[in-house]
Amino acid sequence: MIAQASRLNHVEEYYFSTKLKEVKALQDSGKPIINLGVGSPDLPPPPQVMLALQQALLNPDAHQYQPYRGTADFRRAIGEFYQNFYEVTLNTENEILPLMGSKEGITHISMAFLNDGDEVLIPNPGYPTYEAVSRLVGAKSVMYDLSEDTGWLPDFEELEKKDLRRVKLMWVNYPNMPTGAAAKKDLFERLITFGKKHSILIVNDNPYSFILNEEPQSILKYSDNMEGVMELNSLSKSFNMSGWRIGMLCGSEQLINSVLKVKTNMDSGMFLPLQAGAAMALRLPQEWFSDQNKIYLRRKEEVLKLASILGCSFSEDQTGMFLWCRVPTGTTSETFVDHLLQQYHIFAAPGFIFGSQGEGYIRFSLCATEENISKACKRLKA
Ligand SMILES: Cc1ncc(COP(=O)(O)O)c(C=O)c1O
DSSP: OOOOOOOGGTTTOOOOHHHHHHHHHHHHHHHHHHHHSSOOOEEEEEEEHHHHHHHHHSGGGGSSOOTTTOHHHHEEEEEEEHHHHOOOOOOOOSSSSEEEHHHHHHHOOOOHOOOTEEEEEEESOOTTHHHHHHHTTTTTTEEEEEOOTTTTOOHHHHHHHOOTEEEEEEOOOOOOOOTTOOHHHOOOOOOOOHHHHHOOOEEEEOTTSSSSSSOOOGGGSSSSTTTTEEEESSTTTTOOOGGGOOOEEEEEEEHHHHHHHHHHTTTTOOOHHHHHHHHHHOOOOOHHHHHHHHHHHHHHHHHHHHHHHOOOOOOOOOSEEEEEEEEETTTTTHHHHHHHHHOOEEEEEEEGGOOGTTTTTEEEOOOOOOOHHHHHHHHHHH
């Protein structure tokens, strides 16, 4: 019997990794499952992106190891994207690091900056990977509560009351998942001031800024020389490319170089056609996003109906590709979701998986066709 490393003792398998097996078993037994659980876009990537990938496949260099920092053209495309959509000027030589999705970036950043016993501020509710990875690297998670009362924004007064002496890093994620809270200039300014005051590295995880969101924002726009601030971004949601595994990290040369030290020891560059396709995507005009959003808006209207039929309450001005709702009183998020799954074959994400502050809530994804969402409504009414 080979014992697993003790760092795994406090880390569970990812919720969706186990729950989706149950969903699949129901599906295999003939149940007509409507999946509103995961945030994996069902729409195709832009056609010209797939063509660019195909063409790059014929490049004789495509099958060799690629540069650790990504190709110069992909980095230039990221630079143009940040300039055009966020008004942020980046040095494409040294302030950009392409990644295999932002999820891997969370691990690289944690390995680059956290020592055993360092503390990390993590949003509750929030993306579960922040906490899991902090545990894996031996850091201590210090949860900061987000709540409906504060519009799911950090409560700076509460943050100031914490003992912050050992805190080295703070994860933030605006536009927020799972709550749909928007990113705002004054929020980013306050976060930057807070980070500076306490010497805490602020990392904004920003994969949702183009989905049902009027004003895409980057935290980098509000920082001086990107000191103490980094941003993760991703093509997974904005361009329907979650399976491609492609994203990016942006920040000062010094911070990027630390992450590069980790990354160059973990992989050997990204497949060239992926980078060529992704560069094409990042250069698409604004219309790409407006067209996607027309579809998401129609889906959202259906999901609002579904949530109302279920007796859930919600705020309508949420951004992103989910609807975050409060479940009716007298039930837990897990019971509610299991009942929905077993009785009506509709799958949604229970709020508790995002942290204790997510208990009492449920997250519906907009990654299902309008037709299927409306089918779910009919099923419930029947
Ligand atoms: C807040 C947040 N960050 C990061 C990710 C991971 O994105 P990627 O596909 O770029 O790894 C997700 C995916 O669901 C997410 O919700």
